[in-house]
Amino acid sequence: MSIPVDDVAVPDRVRELAGSAALTPVWENGIGGLTFRTDDERFLKWGPRHLEASMRAEAERLRWASAWALVPHVRDQGEDGTHEWLVTSAIPGRSAVDPYWIERPEIAVRAVGSALRQLHDALPVAECPWSWSIEDRIANAAERGILVPEHLHEGPPIDRLVVCHGDACVPNTLLDDAGRGIAHVDLAALGTADRWADIAVASMSTGWNYGPGYEDVLIEAYGVDPDRERLAYYRDLWDAT
Structure with missing residues (x-):
């Protein structure tokens, strides 16, 4: 996993989810997944579907853990035949x-x-x-x-x-x-x-x-x-x- 240092191509789904918000790439993982921050205080995660863990599983766990700990608030989650995405609210820090x-x-x-x-x-x-x-x-x-x-x-x-x-x-x-x-x-x-x-x-x-x-x-x-x-x-x- 690393912080992107070069220009990152924004996937169409990410652009659709961002709407009119500006995007800044903040993270890239080893399987081609990308995380972007928007200028309206959201994080958009997008990447290929993977058997180790899914963004659907992450959304479920975030909702559960939020009763006891500060974790990102889930705003949207979805998937298609090859990729998945997760939208959360940004946390100050x-x-x-x-x-x-x-x-x-x-x-x-x-x-x-x-x-x-x-x-x-x-x-x-x-x-x-x-x-x-x-x-x-x-x-x-x-x-x-x-x-x-x-x-x-x-x-x-x-x-x-x-x-x-x-x-x-x-x-x-x-x-x-x-x-x-x-x-x-x-x-x-x-x-x-x-x-x-x-x-x-x-x-x-x-x-x-x-x-x-x-x-x-x-x-x-x-x-x-x-x-x-x-x-x-x-x-x-x-x-x-």
């Missing part, structure tokens, strides 16, 4: 990988770790209708033709079952200008799982976005000591699925 926060990694990393703990504490496991368990992730990978190595089919015992974000990489937390995590985006895989499934990915992603040395800073801000066995397992599972 900047992604943790906004250039402003890239220059202030210590603040950003701590904010992401703290915000992830707040999300886990806020979302009620008993009321969550989705799972992000090891078994479900491996089954989803199989549907996409990915064979997960046998040694990953059984993970460590669950430390604490929470409603996981499902893609807790640092870009998916929004920070306010004071450096506090205030909201979460990209919740298409949200579901119940061991909290280390999220912690492992969030801490690992600090290296991709800020460089080495921040993994344990995020874990400290989350409020636990590093569990090296669970970190290693869930990072391997992430890479394998």
Whole structure:
């Protein structure tokens, strides 16, 4: 995933959804999906349909999570034979990988770790209708033709079952200008799982976005000591699925 640096061709569907609003490309993912911000405070996500997670699934999860956490408000969602789209209201704040926060990694990393703990504490496991368990992730990978190595089919015992974000990489937390995590985006895989499934990915992603040395800073801000066995397992599972 990356911030577009070149001119981006606006898909016809995105232009139709934007209406008279001006568009600024803000994100491009690895399967050709694009996210645009409009000048009337909306975000338009568009991309090819994909078996790992859908924008319909994300819309359902956003609506559910909004009862307990600050997440984007869904304004429209749809799909055709090849592509799908999601329109949400913008939330004031900047992604943790906004250039402003890239220059202030210590603040950003701590904010992401703290915000992830707040999300886990806020979302009620008993009321969550989705799972992000090891078994479900491996089954989803199989549907996409990915064979997960046998040694990953059984993970460590669950430390604490929470409603996981499902893609807790640092870009998916929004920070306010004071450096506090205030909201979460990209919740298409949200579901119940061991909290280390999220912690492992969030801490690992600090290296991709800020460089080495921040993994344990995020874990400290989350409020636990590093569990090296669970970190290693869930990072391997992430890479394998």
